[in-house]
Amino acid sequence: MDNNLRAEIDRLHAQICSGLADPNRILILYTLAENAYNVSDLALKVELPQSTVSRHLKVLRDRDMVTAQRDGQSVFYSLSDDRIIQALNLLRAMLASSLENQAALARSVQIAS
Amino acid sequence: MDNNLRAEIDRLHAQICSGLADPNRILILYTLAENAYNVSDLALKVELPQSTVSRHLKVLRDRDMVTAQRDGQSVFYSLSDDRIIQALNLLRAMLASSLENQAALARSVQIAS
DNA sequence: GTAAAGTATGCAAATAGGCGAATACTTACA
DNA sequence: TGTAAGTATTCGCCTATTTGCATACTTTAC
Numbered sequence: 005m006d007n008n009l010r011a012e013i014d015r016l017h018a019q020i021c022s023g024l025a026d027p028n029r030i031l032i033l034y035t036l037a038e039n040a041y042n043v044s045d046l047a048l049k050v051e052l053p054q055s056t057v058s059r060h061l062k063v064l065r066d067r068d069m070v071t072a073q074r075d076g077q078s079v080f081y082s083l084s085d086d087r088i089i090q091a092l093n094l095l096r097a098m099l100a101s102s103l104e105n106q107a108a109l110a111r112s113v114q115i116a117s
Numbered sequence: 118m119d120n121n122l123r124a125e126i127d128r129l130h131a132q133i134c135s136g137l138a139d140p141n142r143i144l145i146l147y148t149l150a151e152n153a154y155n156v157s158d159l160a161l162k163v164e165l166p167q168s169t170v171s172r173h174l175k176v177l178r179d180r181d182m183v184t185a186q187r188d189g190q191s192v193f194y195s196l197s198d199d200r201i202i203q204a205l206n207l208l209r210a211m212l213a214s215s216l217e218n219q220a221a222l223a224r225s226v227q228i229a230s
Numbered sequence: 231g232t233a234a235a236g237t238a239t240g241c242a243a244a245t246a247g248g249c250g251a252a253t254a255c256t257t258a259c260a
Numbered sequence: 261t262g263t264a265a266g267t268a269t270t271c272g273c274c275t276a277t278t279t280g281c282a283t284a285c286t287t288t289a290c
Contacts, residue, residue, distance in 0.1 A: 013212070014140035020208050022138035026278080027127035030134070043237055053280065058238055063277095068215050077236045077287050087211045091204040095133050098200045099126070102181050139248080156267055166250060171268055176247095190257050190266045 023067040024092065028052060029060050036070060037089045042078035136180040137205065141165060142173050149183060150202045155191035 024030060031050050035041065041049060047057040061081055064070040071084045083089065137143060144163050148154065154162060160170040174194055177183040184197045196202065 010144075011140065013209075014143050016212055016216075017205070017209055018138055018140040018143055020212060021134055021143070021205075022277095025131055025135035025138045027124065027131040028278095030127050030131055031123075044235085054237075055239085055281075056279065059278080062238080074287090077234095079237065085211050085214070087207045091207040092130070092134075094200045094204040094207070096126075096130055098198050099129055099133060101198070103129075135247095141248095157265085167267075168251075168269080169249065172248085175268080187257090190264090192267065 020067050020069065023064055023069050024088075026060070026063075028056070029064065030092065032057065032060055033064070033069070033083065033088060033092065036081055036083045037086070040073075040080045040082040042075075042080050044078075046081065133180050133182065136177055136182050137201075139173070139176075141169070142177065143205065145170065145173055146177070146182070146196065146201060146205065149194055149196045150199070153186075153193045153195040155188075155193050157191075159194065 024033070028050065032046065035046065035049055043058050043061065044054055046061075047054045050057065061070060061072070065072055065081075069084055069088055070081050073080045073082070137146070141163070145159065148159065148162055156171055156174065157167055159174075160167045163170065165173075174183060174185070178185055178194075182197055182201055183194050186193045186195070
């Protein structure tokens with residue numbers, strides 16, 4: 005592949021990943037995977053100020069990771085692609101393995117001492 | 118689940134995602150998925166300064182996403198878990214779909230005009 | 231038209247992250 | 261011990277991101 009094209013795709017790829025790189029956004033994405041929410045209900049659900057949630061949703065919208073649909077005064081947001089959750093789940097499972105290993109290591113150190 | 122624990126896990130989860138949130142690190146991860154490399158060879162391969170590569174590897178090491186193994190003067194790095202690549206591939210496939218949709222939209226606009 | 235509900239944005243401050251060049255550290259070997 | 265190769269880190273600089281508050285914008289309903 006052309007190197008410049010590869011670089012451009014990697015840039016977009018990294019941009020999507022940066023959409024995942026915030027704990028509040030992860031919570032928002034998992035929440036939207038269950039249900040569509042409008043901004044204020046979502047803010048209540050995740051216990052964050054409305055402006056913070058709105059700004060996170062903009063980050064996700066800019067990356068096409070969520071879809072916005074206006075209904076009256078409200079704007080309903082939903083997950084645009086379930087592969088986002090699949091990817092998050094893979095990484096979370098990896099994290100769980102890693103934490104288990106750390107715990108096992110800690111136990112073995114206790115036993116040895 | 119306890120809300121504080123959930124928040125802590127989300128924080129670690131986001132930290133892993135932030136490891137993916139840079140185009141050079143994505144290139145490095147895909148490169149290491151093919152082969153283990155020492156730092157300087159990897160720097161040649163990805164065409165970045167040694168210090169830049171070393172710093173990126175530290176980011177990945179801190180998140181347990183790569184494994185370092187010293188052999189003589191060299192330190193060989195390898196991917197610590199293939200699920201990283203699986204997650205990246207899911208997101209890249211999503212990106213590809215999105216780019217295709219954009220292209221199709223652009224074509225339809227041309228036809229319509 | 232005006233008020234109210236819902237949403238987005240400007241602002242300012244703080245924090246984090248990226249880079250290359252230079253330098254320090256580590257290991258091997260003469 | 262001293263030199264070279266390989267790696268990590270410090271430095272200076274710059275850009276990006278997150279946050280809450282206050283405010284502006286948009287839509288509905290009276």
